[in-house]
Amino acid sequence: MKAVAAQLDNCCGCQQCNVCGVDAISYDGEMKVVINADNCVGCGACVGTCPCGVLEMQ
Ligand code: SF4
Ligand code: SF4
Numbered sequence: 001m002k003a004v005a006a007q008l009d010n011c012c013g014c015q016q017c018n019v020c021g022v023d024a025i026s027y028d029g030e031m032k033v034v035i036n037a038d039n040c041v042g043c044g045a046c047v048g049t050c051p052c053g054v055l056e057m058q
Contacts, residue, residue: 008054
């Protein structure tokens, strides 16, 4: 399981998901979340932090 920005259109760039301990989360030029699947270790910590339901484990 990895974190996925399944509802990316809903991302408002609030960066409340900036909790990743392995640098798998970054933000693009419009401050939309970017998940680096190669770095993600599947801990799930980021998913519950998003107030907009953007992130899911898949
Ligand atoms: S699931 Fe864990 S390792 Fe993966 S992006 Fe979220 S916080 Fe980082
Ligand atoms: S917490 Fe959710 S809405 Fe905020 S930047 Fe992260 S994915 Fe986007």
